[in-house]
Amino acid sequence: MDVLDRANALARAGRIVYHLEVGQPSSKAPQLALEAAQRALSEQVLGYTEALGRPQLRERISKHYRTVYGVDVAPERVVITTGSSAGFVLAFLALFDVGQSLAMANPGYPAYRNITRALGVRPRFIECREAGQFRLSAAALATVRDIDGVLIASPSNPCGTVVCADELLRIAGVCTERGLQLISDEIYHGITYETSAQTMLAYSPDVVVINSFSKYFSMTGWRIGWMVVPEWMVSTVERLAQNFYISAPAISQVAALHALDAAPELDGHVKGYAANRKLLMQALQCAGFGAMAPADGAFYLYVDVSPFGLESSVFTSRLLEEAGVAATPGIDFDPVDGGRWVRFSYASLQSDVERAAAAISRWCGTLKQG
Ligand SMILES: Cc1ncc(COP(=O)(O)O)c(C=O)c1O
Structure with a gap:
């Protein structure tokens, strides 16, 4: 919720923000x-x-x-x-x-x-x-x-x-x-x-x-x-x-x-999530993220950010401020080891997930160089 508030504040100030923190479909009711x-x-x-x-x-x-x-x-x-x-x-x-x-x-x-x-x-x-x-x-x-x-x-x-x-x-x-x-x-x-x-x-x-x-x-x-x-x-x-x-x-x-x-319409959304999932998975793997939980269902990727040397809430806060991508720190889900993990939601439109994936890759590239 803190990430969402900050993402909305940045968007109100005119920044382009990709919402990979929200756990909800971007589509209307059927x-x-x-x-x-x-x-x-x-x-x-x-x-x-x-x-x-x-x-x-x-x-x-x-x-x-x-x-x-x-x-x-x-x-x-x-x-x-x-x-x-x-x-x-x-x-x-x-x-x-x-x-x-x-x-x-x-x-x-x-x-x-x-x-x-x-x-x-x-x-x-x-x-x-x-x-x-x-x-x-x-x-x-x-x-x-x-x-x-x-x-x-x-x-x-x-x-x-x-x-x-x-x-x-x-x-x-x-x-x-x-x-x-x-x-x-x-x-x-x-x-x-x-x-x-x-x-x-x-x-x-x-x-x-x-x-x-x-x-x-x-x-x-x-x-x-x-x-x-x-x-x-x-x-x-x-x-x-x-x-x-x-x-x-x-x-x-x-x-x-x-x-x-409304299964035909709703199954169409699931096909869209499947395409987003593939795209984002590939992008995160190439960008140097660590282990990823097997994403069998839902619309989330839960990935290890420790290769970047940042605790998850620092990682998500910098990702939002510096790359315009909102994601959820693992500490929200795991009080024990959540500092290592970040959740990305891919329920957004494919064009947004594509742009977000490119922004994440670029930003992770600068982190590795630094
Ligand atoms: C695992 C899980 N259960 C329950 C809920 C609550 O959903 P709702 O109250 O909208 O049915 C959520 C919402 O994100 C969820 O992720």
Whole structure:
């Protein structure tokens, strides 16, 4: 957020800034969703909806699991939320008491640890390093004792790593054996390259899956997402959601229903991310960056900047000031070793990623000469 503020200040002062720090698509919501929202604005009241979400949308998400993953999920288990961010709050509150512990990968999305701490739940890190290709595994989970649950994200932010189906099965097995609550953040599903991501619902009847229309569906600002919860959790989550949020925005629920039919348009965006990914990967490798996490999915490259001899927040600050490229320092994602790593997002337009890649290469060249 500090990088974004500074990048915006530079842009306001007339500098050209390439935004490789933002974790969101540069595209609009899909056309079908926009048209449905426009119709709803003129024809519907758009008041509160059911706390669990509009029945039609819950049914359609249930169908999504059948068609995309071949998994049966009763619509009654689907809960519509104000983005996955609300899903985390609801899940953590429903599953954990104050003082309990939730294990999660490090590096990882910072809101996981911030939300758990705010709710009095203790985050416990599972170190996911180069040796394990930055992927959370059943073996790594086995090294963490005295925990009450585990949160897995595949594809992950910031690494973009996907956990394969066999490993998901093993992780689900460990959770059943040890009686751990399992939460699966599947927000980057649909955005994968040379692989695909299976839902944890295929392996665990008790998992809480959290998903969103923000990333693949290109609807960050619509604040709409969903959870799939075990039957025994539905009424708890319903009461929490009713009290916290009343309901997710009605207009966004209308749009989301139609976004689920927009695969041809949305898959076109994924093709664009794939081209950006290839281009940026090549540029960073040539520019002398170190190791890179396997970017199986999402739209991030997580790379080692230690060959340049700068700590990551110094690196990103100078990259922004001197080359006009905004990127995110690894310390945001990893309090232990984040000083070595930087996350580049390639969700922008291809022309911007191309120009940003050229600016990074030039600037890294001057660093090496200096
Ligand atoms: C891994 C991950 N989970 C969840 C979120 C939150 O997304 P939203 O609340 O827009 O659904 C993000 C946002 O960047 C993310 O990267």
